[in-house]
Amino acid sequence: MGIVVQKYGGSSVADAEGIKRVAQRVLDAKRAGHDVVVVVSAMGDTTDELIDLAQQVSPLPAGRELDMLLTAGERISMALLAMAIGNLGQEARSFTGSQAGVITDSSHGKAKIIDVTPGRIERALEQGAVAIVAGFQGVSQDTKDITTLGRGGSDTTAVALAAALNADVCEIYSDVDGVFTADPRIVPTARKRDRISYEEMLEMAACGAKILHLRCVEYARRYEMPIHVRSSFSQKTGTWITDEENDMEQAIIAGVAHDRSEAKITVVGVPDKVGEAARIFEALSEAQINLDMIVQNVSAASTNLTDISFTLPRDDGQVAMAALARIQGEVGYDSLLYDDQIGKVSLIGAGMRSHPGVTAKFFASLASAGVNIEMISTSEIRISVIVDQAQVDDAVAATHTAFDLDSEDVEAVVYGGSGR
Amino acid sequence: MGIVVQKYGGSSVADAEGIKRVAQRVLDAKRAGHDVVVVVSAMGDTTDELIDLAQQVSPLPAGRELDMLLTAGERISMALLAMAIGNLGQEARSFTGSQAGVITDSSHGKAKIIDVTPGRIERALEQGAVAIVAGFQGVSQDTKDITTLGRGGSDTTAVALAAALNADVCEIYSDVDGVFTADPRIVPTARKRDRISYEEMLEMAACGAKILHLRCVEYARRYEMPIHVRSSFSQKTGTWITDEENDMEQAIIAGVAHDRSEAKITVVGVPDKVGEAARIFEALSEAQINLDMIVQNVSAASTNLTDISFTLPRDDGQVAMAALARIQGEVGYDSLLYDDQIGKVSLIGAGMRSHPGVTAKFFASLASAGVNIEMISTSEIRISVIVDQAQVDDAVAATHTAFDLDSEDVEAVVYGGSGR
Known part of the structure; x- marks a missing residue:
């Protein structure tokens, strides 16, 4: 068995109970014979609380110091998770971004990963321990200062580590079951996808799907690292994000995304x-x-x-x-x-390349739902329109139905953000 | 002007207001022309809260992970202090124990400092910045793991850094005005000492005076680093702890300490x-x-x-x-x-060496207060007795009076612990 990298978001480790639940999941993976590396975010609202503290002492805190402050959040969650795993009889060692070899540039608050040199992680795995790594953080190559990666940073840490360690898979755990054909809060009949290609996921992320951040998917595509997006609250298989393959389910449309921001x-x-x-x-x-x-x-x-x-x-x-x-x-x-009363609705699918008529069908479905199109932009595998914000829900639902994406089973799931 | 190292305990940086107050004090020292290095403890009850979290996930957490967890506390307070100083227009950079070059052995939870290599601190000072250093923590020489120094650790960090930087003085700030001739909660007429020797302070600390931890004083004596113990809530001069000198006030008795633990x-x-x-x-x-x-x-x-x-x-x-x-x-x-119903009362003073009769006077004062002596031990500059715990207050007060230590002014001050 090879190496598995698992990433757990803040909602999965929000309290002691959550941490113990995650510890058990990690142990299950270890007992199944894998070498396990776990990337964690800060607990629940920790980051917001720290930012609030910073605002109380300085309206415009220095980026270097804000990064020093915020990285305390993962330090807490990763040490607690290591203790909880230890309490189940499995040795676990926690590592800061710096200790894990996550080397970045010096852009505080939005640093980019330059290199990953996970020597200490590899040694921990060789010695039979589970390695816990702080997400979202690194150390700058030039100044040796602590940096943070910005939004979606923990996901990016996980994928970058998985690539550097030559892992079999990078599992991203959150409170949703996977990637859906649309936001189930708007379209109750939305279906979970079993697979989706990097390209489609990139377009979905760029068009407002909050499940994964753009740069994390970009990183995964560049290193061809399979991502498995799944829920930490169930044992169900989630969505695999991989290269487009011959055996990939041949849906024309991967999903409908929307963005009100x-x-x-x-x-x-x-x-x-x-x-x-x-x-x-x-x-x-x-x-x-x-x-x-x-x-x-x-x-x-x-x-x-x-x-x-x-x-x-x-x-x-x-x-x-x-x-x-x-x-x-x-x-x-x-x-x-x-x-600012606009919304963007996007139709994404690799099958568009070989299926003409998608655009016409998309526009027809919007017209029949009474939705006026203000702007249009397209890529090879995406069509996006700007509409009145009040009509976004109708536009998404009409499009979802028009492209036969509706499931017969209504999934009782809330489609949430992915934390940081 | 030379380098001043200031250490602020958890009660001084307990909230945003406290942090801003400390920031102003630091700025005052910098504007007075000093190079300033600040060592901080974790905010208020942070450490206890983190220990409580650890207990929730594991009854017996691994020492390595507990150290990783607890060091998040200073990370938060030091970053906030750096921001608050920056907000006053003075650049400040925070450094973890590891970044500050605090090298320790590998005894998690009670690590000993092996070496201090403060190259990054020196560079920050050269560039005109104030350096903020996390107290209580270091990095192990062998394993490169994060360590904590145990009780009194932040004071020790401050003295060790001051010694390594060849500072003029190490100022230890807390919520008390200095070292008193006895605990003012028991003896309202106790006087603040202006000076006290390392040897006397060592005996005081060993005998239950909580203002400074033993190892911090030992470190200061070894490197002949003057310590100035003072309050962060006032501008008053506190107590200087230095070598015994000819001009030192020639009190026979430095003070009366007690210990109920x-x-x-x-x-x-x-x-x-x-x-x-x-x-x-x-x-x-x-x-x-x-x-x-x-x-x-x-x-x-x-x-x-x-x-x-x-x-x-x-x-x-x-x-x-x-x-x-x-x-x-x-x-x-x-x-x-x-x-376990015992208490220790100790009379400490370098003058004992040259003044016979101190022991006799001590025992006579205890006898006249009706206090029975259960055990006796002496050093060159100390006499300690074990008495019934219920009689500790009477024994301290009687001894304080017998040796003419009472002040005419009653200081309105609470004699508290020094944090960690």
């Missing part, structure tokens, strides 16, 4: 000259804004003016509006429109 | 043969019991039997009684007596 900005009356649009996007880039969809209307020939619309994370809305206002004189546009 | 065991009817007593103390040593005072009565010639009494930490009472019971057949003693 974006806003739309329209720059009205931009002079239709070379370089004007470039200047707008330059200003947004300087302000560190990540844009999602961009649409430029055809210029009205009589005026030689054009409108440019784009979507962006709603949290960046204010900064973006301010950055655009600063260049109004320079660019000479008329006005700015801001709309 | 011991128990007394008497082994009755031990055959008065060579090796019998040795076997008893061997058994206690094997059980890891640290004895304090030992008295052997003169053998009654007619019986050839003797009684051996000794005192020990009350917490070790059960283990010691069990160890002695196991060797009863071998040694052939009659019975064991256990008494």
